[in-house]
Amino acid sequence: xxxxxxxxxxxxxxxxxxxxxxxxxxxxxxxxxxxxxxxxxxxxxxxxxxxxxxxxxxxxxxxxxxxxxxxxxxxxxxxxxxxxxxxxxxxxxxxxxxxxxxxxxxxxxxxxxxxxxxxxxxxxxxxxxxxxxxxxxxxxxxxxxxxxxxxxxxxxxxxxxxxxxxxxxxxxxxxxxxxxxxxxxxxxxxxxxxxxxxxxxxxxxxxxxxxxxxxxxxxxxxxxxxxxxxxxxxxxxxxxxxxxxxxxxxxxxxxxxxxxxxxxxxxxxxxxxxxxxxxxxxxxxxxxxxxxxxxxxxxxxxxxxxxxxxxxxxxxxxxxxxxxxxxxxxxxxxxxxxxxxxxxxxxxxxxxxxxxxxxxxxxxxxxxxxxxxxxxxxxxxxx
Numbered sequence: 534x535x536x537x538x539x540x541x542x543x544x545x546x547x548x549x550x551x552x553x554x555x556x557x558x559x560x561x562x563x564x565x566x567x568x569x570x571x572x573x574x575x576x577x578x579x580x581x582x583x584x585x586x587x588x589x590x591x592x593x594x595x596x597x598x599x600x601x602x603x604x605x606x607x608x609x610x611x612x613x614x615x616x617x618x619x620x621x622x623x624x625x626x627x628x629x630x631x632x633x634x635x636x637x638x639x640x641x642x643x644x645x646x647x648x649x650x651x652x653x654x655x656x657x658x659x660x661x662x663x664x665x666x667x668x669x670x671x672x673x674x675x676x677x678x679x680x681x682x683x684x685x686x687x688x689x690x691x692x693x694x695x696x697x698x699x700x701x702x703x704x705x706x707x708x709x710x711x712x713x714x715x716x717x718x719x720x721x722x723x724x725x726x727x728x729x730x731x732x733x734x735x736x737x738x739x740x741x742x743x744x745x746x747x748x749x750x751x752x753x754x755x756x757x758x759x760x761x762x763x764x765x766x767x768x769x770x771x772x773x774x775x776x777x778x779x780x781x782x783x784x785x786x787x788x789x790x791x792x793x794x795x796x797x798x799x800x801x802x803x804x805x806x807x808x809x810x811x812x813x814x815x816x817x818x819x820x821x822x823x824x825x826x827x828x829x830x831x832x833x834x835x836x837x838x839x840x841x842x843x844x845x846x847x848x849x850x851x852x853x854x855x856x857x858x859x860x861x862x863x864x865x866x867x868x869x870x871x872x873x874x875x876x877x878x879x880x881x882x883x884x885x886x887x888x889x890x891x892x893x894x895x896x897x898x899x900x901x902x903x904x905x906x907x908x909x910x911x912x913x914x915x916x
Contacts, residue, residue, distance in 0.1 A: 540565070541567060542563060549596070565871035565880060566875075571599070571615065572596050573599060591886065605914070612636055622648060622651060638725045642723055668698075669697035674689075675731060681753055696737065697734050698730060702733055705732070706728035762809060765779045771824050774825035776820065780837055800812040863883055864885035890916045
């Protein structure tokens with residue numbers, strides 16, 4: 534099979550109005566798969582997000598960045614000129630901000646009727662909380678998800694900002710943008726994609742809401758996959774490190790117990806919740822007899838549904854992830870490779886995060902004629 538190294542989204546042109554977290558993650562996802570994304574950053578440092586050296590701000594990889602003063606009418610006109618050649622736009626401001634800047638959906642769609650205008654916020658574009666500040670933990674709390682994560686008798690646990698910002702936000706925005714672009718290519722009409730993190734996170738939990746409605750979910754930390762079951766849990770080893778086991782299916786559980794030299798009768802039936810605490814005590818005592826790596830040698834490449842708990846430094850070195858090239862090195866920084874995989878339109882390795890205005894001519898070459906770029910520089914609209 535002939536392969537290309539441009540990625541499946543090659544030819545897609547996207548404007549990213551710089552924001553924090555979910556917006557940049559969405560832009561990175563699309564750029565990783567070959568889309569041409571132009572990031573428009575603020576002219577002055579904004580102080581947004583967690584500050585770090587640029588080369589480690591990996592959400593900014595794979596795309597150029599230019600800086601504009603979006604309060605300047607000339608800069609606003611420049612963005613609208615770029616909009617004319619774009620397939621989509623991403624913005625993550627509070628509702629109403631881009632409208633006040635003269636860059637709202639109506640204005641942009643007036644310049645490009647096929648444009649897909651993607652908006653990412655926590656609470657959404659409308660509703661009583663739409664103008665309130667918030668972060669990932671707040672969105673998970675309101676949707677019922679945070680209450681369900683954690684140990685029995687303990688406060689809810691915070692799952693980084695993966696479930697809300699990046700899964701419920703970035704992924705849903707990327708999915709919505711691509712769906713709308715496909716539709717626009719058929720209808721010739723663009724539209725607005727309102728990607729609210731509360732909507733996406735709630736949608737991710739569809740299965741659990743169904744189980745709750747059926748009366749199949751108990752309190753936090755008492756259920757099958759939330760740490761309630763002894764056969765789906767994290768156990769401490771002799772060296773203080775951890776392993777995970779998750780053999781829900783009886784045949785996989787039998788494999789695990791055989792490798793642990795345990796008699797299934799000593800643990801009771803999987804379905805007997807009253808026996809779960811005693812079984813967990815037995816499992817805990819067994820796993821504390823060996824180190825994490827000793828258990829890894831004993832259980833890996835089996836059907837015991839096992840994996841060691843690795844840290845940020847260990848994970849990229851695991852043989853499975855090394856062979857699959859799940860992690861790559863770019864500019865001396867180890868980072869996840871683009872995902873998912875494609876058999877034919879294979880995206881190239883990402884380029885490192887670029888400084889603002891590093892090469893404006895190259896960044897804008899596929900967007901505007903050279904004369905317009907020169908005129909904007911002469912007017913100091915761009916640097």
